[in-house]
Amino acid sequence: MHTVAVLALDGVVPFDMSTPIDTFGRARLPDGRDAYRVRVCAATEEVEADGGVFTLRAHWGLEALAEADTVVVPGTPDVSAGVPPEVADALRAAARAGTRIASICVGAFVLAQTGLLDGLRATTHWAATGELAHRYPEIKVDPDVLYVDNGRILTSAGAAAGLDLCLHMIRCDLGTAVAADTARICVMPLERDGGQAQFIVHEPPAPDGATLEPLLRWMTENSRQELTLADIAARAGMSTRTLNRRFREQTGTTPLQWLQHTRIRHAQHLLETTAHSVERIAAQTGFGSPTAFRDRFRRHVGTSPYAYRRAFRSTRRQPGPPATPVPAAPAPAGV
Template sequence: MHTVAVLALDGVVGFDLATPVEVFTRARLPGGRAAYQVRVCSAGGDVDAGAFTLRAPWGLETLAEADTIVVPGVADPLAPVPDEILDALRSAAGQGTRIASICVGAFVLAATGLLDGLRATTHWLGTRELARRYPDVHVDPDVLYIDNGQLLTSAGAAAGLDLCLHIVRRDHGSAVAADAARLSVMPLERDGGQAQFIVHEPPAPDGATLEPLLRWMEENAGRELTLDGIAARARLSTRTLNRRFREQTGTTPLQWLHRARIRRAQYLLETTAHSVDRIAAQVGFGSPTAFRDRFKRLIGTSPHAYRRAFQGPEARRALNGSQEAGGVLPSDQGRTPLTS
């Protein structure tokens, strides 16, 4: 039987630990046989899991015997990892063992050097730090998980479910994985990637000289703004404006503006029953198609899929009421089409 070893490090996140235990323990082959044998292991002694303390029944020797190792996240991903843990993971990888991380467990894998030269992901709050600390790892902040074959990484929290279900499907096919997904009350495939959960704050460091201009751009994002118009507002040439934006925000004026508009669109999709076309106009896109394309590029899913996932109950009731009344939502009267 395929053995999955779940590594409980000190400070382990309880959710990350429980996810592979539940998914792999409940997976059943045709006929009802268990698909996996799951063993929770540690370096020995009590493991601090924050709200509780646990004692794993298995030691590190289990890593050498496992077919798959899962490394959950820990409360402090920047804490040093004991050498015995790193050596055990490197040794297992050298034997061909499959190793997967959940959430910030990617920091543990990166510390072994096993992710060097590979794509990897982690919780969106940690992607920048992972890339900074481990420049040889190609960090992708927008996806739910990445499968490199022997090494797999997933984004934060619930993305561990996506990864575990992916592993079940890879091992035993879609039918077994679909049953496991139903038991977890999860779709086998989710729309979009991690990008839809990221708070896309337009970057502006404290004390930036452009800060008043950025505030003005955000307040007027629904208007037709051009590079020349933004430069005139800042009393700068377009060349100087571009250079200062690069220095202070790491992006261009129009890219920053697109992010501000999409952030506003996310808020309207979550809180109103306005049609997607109306929201496109409200946030400054002259073309609904351009809005949908930009939204998908930045958020990783469509505006409709985002609304289904994140719309609040009051807005959902209003939307359902409008659809029952005939499916026509009010539009902005007299609004001049806006372009980005």
């Protein structure tokens, strides 16, 4: 029987830990037998969960990693915390032995510290992808996907994306029928539309200084118009070359890219809070045509306008688009 070892580090996030326990534990072979043996292991006899909500007594120690076919590493809230040397050694030894190793959410930081992600594509919770890329530049961080499968090393995005990853591994091990049955038991689709990009609030980049703020507010107020670079430069009273340079300096992007971010965020709000058709929203947000809107929306958000609305439509409608200040981007640490 395939053995899954779930590694509980001190401060483990309970949801991250319970996801593989529950998902693999529910998987059944066609004849009704358990498909997996799940073991929770730790470096110490007792582990305190995130926030001290409970103390876990693990039945297995790190030797379970050597005996497992799959090792799953849940996240802990402090991504800067060092991995105990004995844990890092056990993970590296398991990898050398050919064990499949997967992380959930910010558990990717644990694998990163061991060097197991060096040179590989990986993901983590969208709010922590910048931190992962900054700390470990040798990792090819993909902020948009729900999970990444490199063969023997896998990583998932935040929270519920761990379910997607576990179902993916079950499908790889036992086929679509077993994975689909497990998904039904978990009340979870076997595959979700899009990646984690759809869960990110796509605010336009905030400026470092105040000199462009009046222009940004004007662009926001007129974003449904067919603004060209020349139009924006004329409003700013500068050449297009100077405008591009100032925009790069203060926002890290171009005027037209900033405008697209603004239009996408407005479209997300309308999809979430109104029943307006895609055609109407395309016109309201300045995309010109429904086809252009659908294409730009999918490229920015990672899913279609229809799928986004289905996932995020509010049951309570709101009167109109929100005022759009230029907010500071959220810090990725402490996910």
